[in-house]
Amino acid sequence: MLFEGLELVSALATLAACLVSVTLLLAVSQQLWQLRWAATRDKSCKLPIPKGSMGFPLIGETGHWLLQVFSKIFSHEALQSYLPKIQLVIQDTLRAWSSHPEAINVYQETQKLTFRMAIRVLLGFSIPEEDLGHLFEVYQQFVENVFSLPVDLPFSGYRRGIQARQILQKGLEKAIREKLQCTQGKDYSDALDILIESSKEHGKEMTMQELKDGTLELIFAAYATTASASTSLIMQLLKHPAVLEKLREELRAQGILHSGGCPCEGTLRLDTLSGLHYLDCVIKEVMRLFTPISGGYRTVLQTFELDGFQIPKGWSVMYSIRDTHDTAPVFKDVNVFDPDRFGQARSEDKDGRFHYLPFGGGVRTCLGKHLAKLFLKVLAVELASTSRFELATRTFPRITLVPVLHPVDGLSVKFFGLDSNQNKILPETEAMLSATV
Template identity: 85%
Template sequence: MVTVILTMNLSARFTVQGSGFQSSRREKYGNVFKTHLLGRPLIRVTGAENVRKILMGEHHLVSTEWPRSTRMLLGPNTVANSIGDIHRNKRKVFSKIFSHEALESYLPKIQLVIQDTLRAWSSHPEAINVYQEAQKLTFRMAIRVLLGFSIPEEDLGHLFEVYQQFVENVFSLPVDLPFSGYRRGIQARQTLQKGLEKAIREKLQCTQGKDYSDALDILIESSKEHGKEMTMQELKDGTLELIFAAYATTASASTSLIMQLLKHPAEVMRLFTPISGGYRTVLQTFELDGFQIPKGWSVMYSIRDTHDTAPVFKDVNVFDPDRFGQARSEDKDGRFHYLPFGGGVRTCLGKHLAKLFLKVLAVELASTSRFELATRTFPRITLVPVLHPVDGLSVKFFGLDSNQNKILPETEAMLSATV
């Protein structure tokens, strides 16, 4: 066996050179090589067969591992941080939140939030920062639709600013010093939890007039069915995880959708996967692509690089939406060649919600708006904390007619009314 000895330092250059830096190292060292991330050694892995071995080896070859800062800031009671039977039981509870029946009940209200947002974008006299506005949109969707919180708009705006500070530091170096990113993340988490606890208590006291069960209702009821009533801390961690799941990656994909609609009509998730991949800890030494992966080391499987190198995609750099059509279905040719939502026992629980949101957004964009790039060229893309344009993507929106430019004041009332 050949021990992995190839090494480089990723963390200092990752945000500057991004995927180009990664692809150059992959071309030089192959599909399995050693690097460093957030001060720790890491094995970076590319390729469907290699990824399959990691994802299918959960619980015996590898175990999930987020960076320490992420684990601490998300909290101990989350699905992401749980393992073994605890993880399986939590997934059973959370799976009901994203069931077909639940998505059907969310759909009309998601559509209302998107319509209201696009009217606001189209009425704005200047170009908007799409990435920032997409973050506001997905945050509002999570708060209003998924959690059913009736938080005043002013308070919601403040909570959004705090949440941005939280997300910006989720992948920070875990150094708890004054003015460090990690300390700012901890402070943001504490402020968020106070706000969430207030909203949860108000929601639990006001159960009249509801016309659908939101995600938090389902979470509470499912826990009772499994014989365990959730504590307030578990509820706060659960709501924070739901917001996290619906927020950053969906905002990234929404921005990529709009950017690609400016260039082309479809095919976003293959070219612009919101996250780079997933982290695991090696439970026992095993071989991967001719190399030994030592016990105790960290492994990151690369989604983006695997998409870029997958042999099932013909002319991989060509924009070709028909590759996903029924006649070709290139994404179905091999289970681990196309994995924008991960795979194995930790496949993204919210993937169907994300797809639903993006489809509704695409339909509403096509039917109610026209928009154009407000800069001379398309911006450079950065990958941290999720994929997004460095300048946020400056775009000017126009309503298709004068009616589209009117913000309907009754939208907030409609969100809580009978569908």
């Protein structure tokens, strides 16, 4: 009996230690998310810092006027104006990937792509390519140290992050001033234009510091999660060539890809993309199975019960996106990549409100989700219609979930240029080696 009692005490002590550890982990994680937002702005910034954010673009308890501004930034009209620019940035990037003689690191390159998209399209900055490359390197240093503990010591991650932010803001201020001085020849209103004009309409003309902080947050919002999802998209198209071919069939049926293989000329439109139902299924399945962010935090507004447990008002709670997708009863064979689960014949996501929530749910759903999905759709269309690519390693890499979901080695892929018949254009050396003697 004595030994049984000791074992019970030991088990209870272990359980208590585990609960304390989990509680501390959740508390620290939440504080780190708050640091993540605080790190993007200067102390003098008066813009509200989002609370309960999970890291997806532009989620949180912001001021009412700011929510209205962001609604304009991601409205249907705004997305239509961004679309041709997004397509051009992606086309230029894929051409560069195809002209590279070696395999590329997809995760690193998609980070550069989403950064370029944020700078060129979302903010409308005309920064020379060389300066843009330097700005990206500084931005990476900033991002790598966002979650550092706030201990301001020499050579600490926090100090490096602060220094990178200062360099970034200096470069952003230069770009903002040049943008404000050069307003002619503009054929669309970008996110920064909307932010500036809307703040004036609400009697809240923004200072240069607030413009720099808002700009940095917009870049942050469009960067890591979109790069993660873009890498997952490319990996799944590599793993499932039948999905890629079915996507090409849909593009042919909609007149985006000629029957001979070459892409039709002209820019995409939102109504054209919305008519690509299988493409929508592919993007949904990528986001279901490879959600970039694990979950998020919310504040309990009213005491409620869940499975017999009372959750008091005012508590902070964490919800898991990945666990929800893995355990939701509406999804069959949850570990299988199957875009058809979202097709009209099955519509597995239609039963219940919160079985599928890659962008969060409720009133705190991601305001930038339509821009993220638009970017992924354009990338998928361009990959299917203008690219040939193959895995450059013997096996697919493992996936890590921190800080966002991505392959541990970045995913090494060789891209090829295409001739008018959609055949791969091999580098000269490879063409000579493969020639018949």
